[in-house]
Amino acid sequence: MKNFIGSRSLPDMIYHAPESIEKLFLLLSDAARPFRIVAGCTDFIPAVRTGRWSFDEEVTIIDLKQIKALNYIEHQGGMVHIGACTRLTQILESPEIQEKAPVLARAVTTMGSWQVRNTATIGGNICMSSPAGDTIPALLVLDARVTLAGPDGEEEMLLKEFLTGPGQNTMEDNQVMTRISFPAMEKNETACFKKIGNRTAVIISIVSTAVRITLEHGVCRNVKIAMGSVAPTPIRINRAEAFLEGKRLDQEVIHRCGALVSEEISPITDLRASGDYRRDVAATLVKRAIAECMEEKE
Amino acid sequence: MKIPLNLTINGDTVELTVDANETLLHVLRNSASLQSVHRSCEEGECGACTVLVNNEPVNSCLVLAVSVQGASVMTAEGLVRNNEPHPIMKAFTDELGIQCGFCTPGMLMTAYALINRCEGSELTDEFIRKSLQGNLCRCTGYVNIVKAVKKAKQNKDAGYWW
16 A cells, blocks of 8 residues: 555554443553554554554554543633543634633644544643644643553643653553643733744644743733743743743843743754754744733733 | 444445554545545645545544444535535636646535534635645645635525535
8 A cells, every 4th residue: 555655554453442441441451562542543643654653563553532531621620621532623612721721722723734633632642742742832831730540540740740752751551641631821811822834734843832921010920931842842941931030021031031942942953944943943932922922911 | 353334424324344454545435436535645734535524524544444433424425416516516616726626525525514614604715724724735826715615605605505
């Protein structure tokens, strides 16, 4: 089934689609190896086709999409909880997310196409742990926590502790992500997501950023700045955040904040862009995001 | 691994036996002989393989066929009724939103889903373009496609639709 250079046929598969989390763990305990846990498959299939992932003979696929208990969005006691298998379109169209975490909705609108968002899941985006995963900077400024479930029970951790490197995270083989949780944003807060790619749609980020600020009488409080594609994982830019804290926003302050961002990141050169370009664009993108937060509150 | 698969394709219930590693694209083209579903990039970039699964557009190249067990699937063949082209197809030919035709079936399915969703509300150029971001066309430059989608919406508002 090879049709052009770089496209490989899919390996033989053993397919399971458990309907509940209990059945999932039963399956996991004696699934034939190697196995892969999948949800939307919108990154899994390209990963196999392009050879990022390869399997010698056959692979066992455990599909989480039939588990209804992993697909929900709820707002309870000031916290927003999202099931890991919630599709991106559901997040985008959810009134709860639009009101309580508009920065996440903004990030999701820039991801893939309508077709991809109809299939892709938020848990998939996080578990692939790409430095360019676009939900992650938005979730980092929301102080999101993720819940992993395994045969020994559940554990919850900060998203930034979950991510350990490009394509790497702390999840064990027999664990699955079940939930993403974060505190709802307050009325006096403002947040913004921006990304730069080779074109404006259906593109992987060259640099992305999410900025969240509370403006109290023009003074910045609780500043949170996160960036994607500028380090081994999406990261928070702590020194730039500390610099803005308690300051009044003007052109000079925003400019110096952008310069700090350039110093703090460690971008690499890859197929999509050079490290130098990323460093320049990162500063510009953060400056634009801060300016937009400021305008939104005026 | 062979798996029995039940689908409703363009209104007909079908029972197929498929390999676990077959994509919906492959099954629709090879087992169901629906050649409007075009195979191109196979990684979700181009949208030529777009079909509706339970009324929502998806890239059939990124969907394992066994994962949509029991679903209702619609392809461009399902738009035709009594050998009559669908009003959305008429709009695409009237407005010359079609040239080589390779992207057209996928484009039609996304546009069809878009128009059905926007019952009563107006479709702006910007919203049409945003919704069709996942369907690449290398001929038309999209201007006539946007016109065609607007024309199709007018057809629907005038009651010329099915």
